[in-house]
Amino acid sequence: MIALLLALAAETGASGDGRASMAVDRPVSLVIRSNAAAVEVVRSPSGALAVSAPGQKIRLLVAGGDRVEVEFGGKRQLHHGTVKVELPRGSALDAGAISGQISVTDVGGPARIRGMSGDVKIAGATEVDAETVDGTVTASAVSGPLRIHTVSGGVVVETSQPASRLDVETASGNVHFRGPCGPGCQLDVDTVSGEVSFALDRKSSLSARVVSTSGKVRDELGLQLRRKTGASEGDFAEGALGAGDGLIECETFSGDVTFSAR
Amino acid sequence: MSCPAREMLDALCAGELEAGEAARLGAHADRCPRCGKRLAWLRRESKAIRAAAADDGGDVERLWPGVEAALRTPRARRRRWVLPGTAAAVAAAAAIAFLPVSRGGDEATPSAESAILAAEHEYGTAIATLEARVERERPGQHSGLGRARRGLLRAKEAAHRDPAARVRLLEGYAAYLKSLRRALMDEAT
Numbered sequence: 001m002i003a004l005l006l007a008l009a010a011e012t013g014a015s016g017d018g019r020a021s022m023a024v025d026r027p028v029s030l031v032i033r034s035n036a037a038a039v040e041v042v043r044s045p046s047g048a049l050a051v052s053a054p055g056q057k058i059r060l061l062v063a064g065g066d067r068v069e070v071e072f073g074g075k076r077q078l079h080h081g082t083v084k085v086e087l088p089r090g091s092a093l094d095a096g097a098i099s100g101q102i103s104v105t106d107v108g109g110p111a112r113i114r115g116m117s118g119d120v121k122i123a124g125a126t127e128v129d130a131e132t133v134d135g136t137v138t139a140s141a142v143s144g145p146l147r148i149h150t151v152s153g154g155v156v157v158e159t160s161q162p163a164s165r166l167d168v169e170t171a172s173g174n175v176h177f178r179g180p181c182g183p184g185c186q187l188d189v190d191t192v193s194g195e196v197s198f199a200l201d202r203k204s205s206l207s208a209r210v211v212s213t214s215g216k217v218r219d220e221l222g223l224q225l226r227r228k229t230g231a232s233e234g235d236f237a238e239g240a241l242g243a244g245d246g247l248i249e250c251e252t253f254s255g256d257v258t259f260s261a262r
Numbered sequence: 263m264s265c266p267a268r269e270m271l272d273a274l275c276a277g278e279l280e281a282g283e284a285a286r287l288g289a290h291a292d293r294c295p296r297c298g299k300r301l302a303w304l305r306r307e308s309k310a311i312r313a314a315a316a317d318d319g320g321d322v323e324r325l326w327p328g329v330e331a332a333l334r335t336p337r338a339r340r341r342r343w344v345l346p347g348t349a350a351a352v353a354a355a356a357a358i359a360f361l362p363v364s365r366g367g368d369e370a371t372p373s374a375e376s377a378i379l380a381a382e383h384e385y386g387t388a389i390a391t392l393e394a395r396v397e398r399e400r401p402g403q404h405s406g407l408g409r410a411r412r413g414l415l416r417a418k419e420a421a422h423r424d425p426a427a428r429v430r431l432l433e434g435y436a437a438y439l440k441s442l443r444r445a446l447m448d449e450a451t
Binding site: 098099116117131133134149151152153169171172190192193211213228236251253254 | 370377378384385391429433436439440447
């Protein structure tokens, strides 16, 4: 049914005035690609899918099922400028950019981002899978798992829910996590030289395992980190806060690791 | 002289430079700890690649289809703090899990190219450091790590200059680094 609705709508979705829209009766899966253009995605106030980019002839292509792809002047990638997208609540987003920034706000669905040098900001998603090379990734209010891999891009994650599941891997990007960590929480951060900080609520309940070959481990939270005996590999420490429900695992080669109170 | 670009060290290692240039870079690498480490790392890679090729009949290209097939297997979420033997297996799996997933055949931006080069250097330094420790402290105990390393080296050859493949390769380096750490920590875990 939705496919038919989309197909019908797609016929009228094309526009040469820099805007295209289609009525949909449920969340969609949107695919959008950018080179240097900024991509701004927000929740649609009307429930319709709408895409706008000044001066562009935009087409919304139904690619099967609920999948919709955006075409700019006959091309699948917008090279410059800004494209604004309004997505129905709960829609899935698959966005890619080379140097353009990507921001996703309050869509309330899963977001898969493949960036290179542009920064990525995601707020209000159910799941995040983001990769960049040197772009910074900032995520907040994500209810489900986050997987963030960068090469040198920084990573900032802020949450208010205690059961965060975070997988971060970076070569030299700095990583900052802010929020509680309790039952169901699993934070897994690996970096070679990036600085890592966990700013945690004092009411958090977690176990922490940290390894750093030459970086320093600072505990300003009261985890009572203890170095494991017999470990020849740098600074290997374990500690806990409260009942130790959640789990933080962090490995660095030369990056410092800091635990502090938020 | 200032530190040469990574490509120049690659060329030096591959014997592609003219004698005068090679001597000049070699002299710099002898004096510069950073470049010296980098060159040592590249030479070890080159040596291992040749050894791996010899083990398998001397044809690295012929090996790639098998590795590539394995690449199609999604990487399972790695289990943490595992025993070293298992860690080696995890590393081996991860080593072949850097997918040649294209970002559309895009060229890297200049800043991304710099970031990837720097990361390759950082992983190389970290791996060389921990490998030396493993060889010193756990001699002959972790053959699985060698297999993982050979897989990474083949992957490096295949990645060539494709930025997406090189980023995947960094993930393989990260997994290999983790397994080296596991190997060193086995008495503590």
